[in-house]
Amino acid sequence: MNEIVRTENLTKTYHLGETDVNALKNVSLSINKGELVSIIGPSGSGKSTLMHLLGCLDTPTSGKYFLEGEDVSKLNDTRLANIRNKKIGFVFQTFNLLPHLTVLDNVILPVIYNAKSNLRETERKAMKLLENAGIKERAKHLPAQLSGGERQRVAIVRALINDPLIVFADEPTGNLDSKTGLEIIKILKELNEEKGVTEIIVTHDISITQFTHRIIHIKDGFIEKEIENSHVANAEEIKK
Amino acid sequence: MKIARIIKMSLNSLKINKTRTFLSMLGVIVGVASLILITSVGYGAQYAILSSIQSLGSDVIIITPGQKTNLFKATMAGTSTALKPLTYEDVKYLKRKLPDARISPENHIGADVKYGNLTVSTTGVGTNVDVLYVSNYKIDSGRGFTDQDIDSYRNVCILGATTRDNLFSNVDPVGQYIKINNIKYRVIGTLSPVGSMGMMDLDDIIVMPITTLQAHTRVKSVQVIYAKAMDDMSIDVLGARIKSLLLVRHGTENFSINNEQQYIDLAKTITDTLTIMLTAIGSIALIVGGIGIxxxxxxxxxxxxxxxxxxxxxxxxxxxxLLQFLTESTLISGSGGAMGIIIGIAFSSLVPQTFLPTHITSTSIIIGFSVSVLIGVFFGVYPAKKAAQLNPVEALRYE
Structure with missing residues (x-):
């Protein structure tokens, strides 16, 4: 087994005034290396909270989270930041690129925060990744000059720059038209098939789940059901 | 993260909103500029004091009217009646009682000197024969005053080197007639140059008998009396003798006796006061600037x-x-400080030297710059901490 993510009774409670809101209740799950998993559920179901916890952006109220066997549920901010920097890549619904940085500078930004890094080498690597994503000629442009699909590609390249252990995609097609959305899914799918990148896609779009190995349904903070997808559609099947 | 990367990152952020960056600098710019300007005036005053001491001979005693006054108060008071216990009669009395000492009074007036159709403004100095002993001035051509010149109120004068050059380009001034404040004088001699101190040209003077000057200005008092012992008498003994003589004559101690060293000490005191002033002005102006940042x-x-x-x-x-935001605030205040220094220097050079002498020191530049940098760090910590402690999930949700 190549288990890289394991949670035990992961719980997150928010205090809103005098009431406690249980955003996540006793979630236990496991994800293996090379898996492509979708987390699906209606808005407010707790899927974003789960992603934030798995992505080390937040810490659970109770329960344990093992990332590559290391319990990260009690780590301090600095350790979590280092994990996010080296092991995790994020792709957001709203792209979250810094508007005043060029595409290339956005892509290498995670590496900037690693003092031991070699920026010249990173830039070469970034250009290669941008080329693979078909947006090499956009390297010196600002995000505002790019289309939505192009921006999301930049975000994917940024997520990959540190060769992460897992890539989290939070509604990656949410702000795109369906055709562009499919192109993004295709890129994510190819990364998983060809490079073996472990990916977790959070979505409420059921059509995306057909490309994933496993579908985790979240409802009211619980895992409602987990379905192994026996007929995984591959990248080739994504309509052009 | 490497420091060079942080600075580059912060500079980029500051470039995005140039107007805002400049506005946040403004407080520090004004603060540092005023600090530089005000201290340059202060240091200028200090230089003026040192320069008037330089024109004195060594081991000279300085007697000024009023208790606890000094040379500069006395000179500033000019011919006003505020301080007038010292008179030319005192000088004559002291000379009679102390035949071995050289005693010379001094009164200053503003003098418009006219020769032909040329008029120059200079400082008129009224004094007596002994001026050549108590000061560093030497006769260059012609002659010095005689007792007769003084006692008979003669309209004669001696030109300082600068005044001579300004009025007489290719004529020998000795024997020529000039007008000082519209009164006719004969030039009897010229002085060798003694140079300048700071911005003050010590040769830009015209010297005349104290008696003549007093008669024309209708002033009985003298602003200052210089005394110098000509034998082995120490300045302390001379000072004590002058003090007891004047006490008997005036019945009260309405004068002050100092020597050169005391004035040098005074100049040092002024430096200390300036440092305090600098700190005070700097703190207030820069705290305001820091709050702005x-x-x-x-x-x-x-x-x-x-x-x-x-x-x-x-x-x-x-x-x-934290470091990114702290670097931004420090860059704002540091560059504001640098601009303030440049503007302060520019403004202080615009002040007419005849009105207020100014002098820029490296101390005020170094203090101005380092304080502004510190202000950026100090006032930047709170915002930077706030930024650093933001919860990433909430920050990402922020619209």
Whole structure:
């Protein structure tokens, strides 16, 4: 087994005034290396909270989270930041690129925060990744000059720059038209098939789940059901 | 993160909103500029004091009217009646009682000197025969005063080197007639140059008998009396004798006796006072500037919440965010300080030297710059901490 993510009774409670809101209740799950998993559920179901916890952006109220066997549920901010920097890549619904940085500078930004890094080498690597994503000629442009699909590609390249252990995609097609959305899914799918990148896609779009190995349904903070997808559609099947 | 990367990152952020960056600098610019300007005037005054001492001979005693006054108060008071216990009669009395000492009074007036159709403004100095002993001035051509010149109120004068050059380009001034404040004088001699101290030209003077000057200005008092012992008598003994003689004559101690060293000490006291002044002005102006920076930085943190969230999501540690914002505020205050220094120097050079002598010192530049940098650090800590402590999830949700 190549288990890289394991949670035990992961719980997150928010205090809103005098009431406690249980955003996540006793979630236990496991994800293996090379898996492509979708987390699906209606808005407010707790899927974003789960992603934030798995992505080390937040810490659970109770329960344990093992990332590559290391319990990260009690780590301090600095350790979590280092994990996010080296092991995790994020792709957001709203792209979250810094508007005043060029595409290339956005892509290498995670590496900037690693003092031991070699920026010249990173830039070469970034250009290669941008080329693979078909947006090499956009390297010196600002995000505002790019289309939505192009921006999301930049975000994917940024997520990959540190060769992460897992890539989290939070509604990656949410702000795109369906055709562009499919192109993004295709890129994510190819990364998983060809490079073996472990990916977790959070979505409420059921059509995306057909490309994933496993579908985790979240409802009211619980895992409602987990379905192994026996007929995984591959990248080739994504309509052009 | 490497320091060079942080600085580059901060510079980029500051470039995005140039107007705001400049406005937040403004407080520090004004603060440092005024600090440089005010201290340059202060140091200028100090130089003026040292320069008037330089024109004195060594081991000279300085007697000024009024208790606890000094040369500069006395000179500043001019011919006003505020301080008038010392008179030319005192000088004559002291000369009679102390035949071995050289005793010379001094009164200053503003003098418009006219020769032909040429008029120059200079300082008129009224004194007596002994001026050549108590000062560093030497006769260059012609002659010095005689007792007769003084006692019979003669309209004669001696030109300082600069005044001579300004009025007489190719004529020998000795024997020529000039007008000082519209009264006719004969030039009897010229002085060798003694140079200048700071901005003060010590040769820009015209010397006349104290009696003549007093008659024309209708003033009985003298502003200052210089005394110098000509034998082995020490200046302390001479000072004590003058003190007891004047006490008997005036019945009260309405004069002050000092020597050169005391004036040098005074100049040092002024330096100390300046340092305190500098610190006070600097603190007030820069605290105001610092509060301005803090305001802008707080606004900037709020506005850039999402950016902070993104940076944290991709692995920026709290310390990275803290340093980025701290570097921004320090760059704002540091460059504001640098601009303030340039503007302060420019303004102080615009002050007419005849009105107020100014002098820029490296101390005020170094203090001005380092304080402004420290202000950026100090007032930047709170906004930067706020930025660093933002919760990444909430920051990413921020619209």
């Amino acid at each position: 803090m305001n802008i930085m707080l606004a900037s943190v709020a506005e850039r919440t999402r950016e902070i969230g993104i940076r944290k999501a991709i692995g920026a540690r709290n310390i990275d965010i």
